[in-house]
Amino acid sequence: MKRLVLIDGSSYLYRAFHALPPLTNEHGEPTGALFGVVNMLRSTLAERPDYVAYVVDASGPTFREALDAQYKANRPPMPDDLRAQVQPMCEIVSALGIDILRVPGVEADDVIGTLALQAADAGIDVTISTGDKDFAQLVRDPTPEGCGIALVNTMTGSRMDCIARVVDKFGVRPDQIVDYLALVGDSVDNIPGVDKCGPKTAAKWLAEHGTLDGVIANADGIKGKIGENLRAVLERLPLNRELATIRTDVELERGPTELVLRERDADALRTLYARYGFKQALRELDGGAADTLESVRNTAAGYARTGPAVEAVDPALAAPGEYECVLTREQLEVWIAKLQAADAFAFDTETDALDALRANLVGLSLCVEPGQACYIPLAHDYPGAPAQLDRADVLDALRPLLEDAGKRKVGQHGKYDLHVLRRHGVDVRGYADDTMLESFVLNATATRHDMDSLAKRYLGYETVKFTDVAGKGAKQISFSQVALDDATRYAAEDADVTLRLHRVLAKKLKAEPALERVYREIEVPLVPVLERIEANGVRVDADELRRQSNDLGRRMLELQQRATELAGRTFNLDSPKQVCALLYDELQLPTLVKTPTGQPSANEEALEAIADRHELPRVILDYRGLAKLRSTYTDKLPEMINPDTGRVHTSYHQAGAATGRLASSDPNLQNIPIRTEDGRRIRTAFVAPHGRKIVACDYSQIELRIMAHLSEDPALLRAFTSGLDVHTATAAEVFGKSVDQVESGERRAAKAINFGLMYGMSAHGLAARLGINRGEAQDYIALYFARYPGVRDYMERTRQQAREQGYVETVFGRRLYLENIQARSQGLRAGAERAAINAPMQGTAADIIKRAMVAVDAWLADHAQRALMILQVHDELVFEVDEAFVPTVIDAVTSRMAGAAELQVPLEVESGVGANWDEAH
Known part of the structure; x- marks a missing residue:
């Protein structure tokens, strides 16, 4: 079937201009929008359409301005930087062999609409390349009478x-x-819709009444303020509809079949690409692989981007692999010989569950060279499945290799596989490389770090997805039910692609020595440590949690009753819609916080903002706080106790936060609230077994200490090296007092300043935190910087470094990329600058505790029967220890934590002991 692609050129030019940094070539000419559009065009042409057109608006008025003089009247003139890119864009489009269409008196939308219908009716499949929602009116399914019309947003891939x-x-x-x-309106085109009528309301009305005419006919029956707003604009709505309708009957000189893609003018393209600095496009002209827009946005000036970008690919690493299904002992012996001869090999496990600590091993895949991999099925049990090797025999045969610390193993998110194999009696050693972590260290935000995304980005390779072989949703089958041919294709590819990725990513890391050290010295050694912590788990007192749930439920009921009294009627405290109606419509409380669509909000911020105006918002907040504790922890944690171990086993994520901080899930133990008595009470349910104690070791003010090290401010360094309480010392500096004269309120203010400035807190935020006016808060900040000028200088240096390089670094060399540091939006840019100041401190703190965990784990190896590391939460490590061994553990752990980094100020570690986690504080 023939295919026509219609490119909405005007839309993409503007979107690329606002999406990309303000790039220039060596001559100072602006290139950002041009860069984006060119790469979208290259992506489009890579799909080899039969017919293609680049459609742009003609100059001069259109029929819509004749209908409504205010149509698009609010649009500002085209920015000069964008105007300068229009002509070179047209030259490149033409050199690519694409026809440019402009029709006076109508918009590009109408030209596209007309061509789309003509082509579809003629049996040509149509794709409209645009990000404009208006084109959704043209979408249609293929029918016997004509082809379909689809929209694709090349910028997002949707x-x-x-x-x-x-x-x-x-x-x-x-x-x-x-x-x-017509109902919602369009602020961009200056089409006024019904006031307060959002997408959901418009869809609801059309579902009830079918058409705009139906809505107009039934307007008198629509109640409330929104009904009044509708009736106020009834005469305007038919004009809105006419303005929004894309014409499909424009008289055109050429039809769809005359838009054949011409031969590109390579010489002209080479000249244009060279002038505007499009290096990847130049390489493509000479036979190299193409980048997508996401890759361009990632590499432009070094800015980090999310999404599966594609880099230049070695064709050998993108070629199909040859995979073997191992069903006989002879085949297995051949593969064992290959593994013995290889310097390193990749491996992957297939299981029947996502929970690694409860999953059964279904099969194992191995790879020794890119393109050469096998799958060893062990437990496929569908009807008619071929006989397979015995699982225990296979693991016994592979154990010497898997447990050989000198044989390097490569995995993708290998911690899961280590768990699975340990559960089946194999303690993997020599785990040397993990492609997820290689990607994460190279650039934490450039892409997702799952294998499918990495394969697409770094290999240009489309992997077989799990759903391709196991199905989706309710019909998804266990991997043990997948036919061996499909299972081999999927599983062996996992090991193969892992090794291919490692070949690519290892070279990239080697070119960045500081990043390679972070990877080798921090991230990789941590993998088996986290696997052991997760396997250790923590004992949870289910009875205590049930008691807490009952208590929370009783207090929630009391709050519901109090809310009913205050409201004068019953309502659902969990319903934002009902809460908004009550607070803002009935009680007439002010709307101080709105949703992104402009509607009154009932979120925590909104309720806090009006909590001093009426008692009810505070009651709702208290109720929600208790409900969250109950649903997230006291009710849920008992259900998460592993029946085999009697413990709760969280999962830690290394490739989560860009700063390198660990995250946890199932359950998330990082987010247990500790500022409230109810939150702290949850930690009493984390208990030690009889004869043991919980030991908690926590870094004291680690990020402030890192700030002192990075800023080298003499007064801040002196406060820490002399052993003073830093908040008291800061208060003394700011308020001009001696340390022993500082009052508690002054220390509180200094603490708020110390921590607030690290997180970019403004005078407004500090005023809110301290309950003072903004001018007084600004004076505090000015005094702080006057006393600690090194901190101010550090902040300015860091902002400048971020602007110049697009990233900042931790003490250990981890890079933290800042996408919006050059954004046109002042809000986005300010947010990136705040992150630039905070990220080196958070990232360094994350690196330090990871280094400490590796050191502590090495010491614990000789004491595994007497002490276990069971949790890592923020700046804290938690242990389960024999009572008599507690002093030894505290000495060993605190010394190793304190020695995890050499800063200009000492690292201090506080420790506590108790029968439960809360007591250990």
């Missing part, structure tokens, strides 16, 4: 290729989109 997807996104069918737009 597709809207059937009526069902339009309904999913907008809540209305394509034939209702124009009516929907």
